[in-house]
Amino acid sequence: MDRIAKRFGLGIPGRVLGRNRGTLVVVIVFLALVEFASLFLPPYLFPDVVAIVRALYTILTTDLSDISITIARFAVALVLAIMVGWSIGLFMGAFRTAVGQFMLPALNIIQAVPALSWILVSVLWISSVEIRIILICFIIGMPFFALNVYEGLRDIDGDLVKAINQFRPTRLQIIRILLIPQSFVYLLLSVRSAASLCLRILVFAEMIGATSGVGERMAHALANFRMDQIFAWTVILIFVGFGVSRISAAAEWWLLSWREEAVVR
Structure with missing residues (x-):
């Protein structure tokens, strides 16, 4: 080729x-x-490619606002989850006795709660649609980042820790010189998989508790037996997911280019 x-x-x-x-x-x-x-199969169950392309064209010419709303919600929730998750994971690794032993079970409990439960509770408790959707996506993604950073700090090479301790550094110096760079590596490596999970949860939350966005439009298409629109919206979400994955990969390559890649021959 x-x-x-x-x-x-x-x-x-x-x-x-x-x-x-x-x-x-x-x-x-x-x-x-x-x-x-x-x-x-009948068209309302399985449309042909031409019908899907037509529905995709209609969406891209009339429903760009819903796509923009979903992307904006996703970006805000993901940034908040990254910042808060990284901070919690860093403090858990730096203060394992004072912070780690309490936050670890709390994060495990948050992760154990089904996403549907968070969605239903937020619909009843939170009146603002935007805060509701962003909070759901945040609460699903934040523990993922925190736990990944924490586990990454636990895997620090013991010899490296001993070498740094020879200079009798303060706790703040250890956090700045050793823990922050190490946590940043694991944070970046977890963005790609966590981002795709957050996107799926966000669309699901929009289907149940939103009045706009891709998820709401997919629910509307389902109610009207418009399978061609469901396929078209799915294609759009796939492209958004690929875009997020490419951006994450580019960020990893740019920020972690100093790391040597192990190659098995």
Whole structure:
């Protein structure tokens, strides 16, 4: 594929296609399966590819505000979850006796509560839709970051700790020189998986407790048996998820480029 691109002067697009051959093949196979299934099922159960593309075009030309609202809610909730989760995880690692032994069971209990319970409780307790949706996404993502940072600090090399202790540093110096850089690494490495989880929870929360956003529009499409719109909204969410993943990967590469990658030969 790269040789064909170079022959026709495509250059960079050819290299991009070469790196994404697997994704391209999977998309083509998936579209073929959708088209094949639409031949045997009624349109309200399984629309064809043309109907899905039309619904996607309609959404992109008339419902951009709902997409923007969902992305804005997601960005705010994710940033809050990262900041608060990182701070809690850092303090848990720095003060394991005073903070860690109490916060660890609390975070485990928060994680054990089903997302649906948080959604139903927030609908009854919080009148503001925006605060409700952001809080749900935050409460699901924050423990993930906190626990990942805490476990990362627990895995610090013992020899490195002994070497630093030879200089008799204060607790503040240990936090600044050792714990913050180490926690930052584990924080970045957990963003990609946690972000996708938060996005799914946010859309689910919008379906139940919001009057706008992608989740609310998907609930409206379900109520009207518009399966083509459901597929179209799903495609949009996939692109948003890919975008978040690419941004997270770029941030990891840029901020953690100093780390040597272990390669098994």
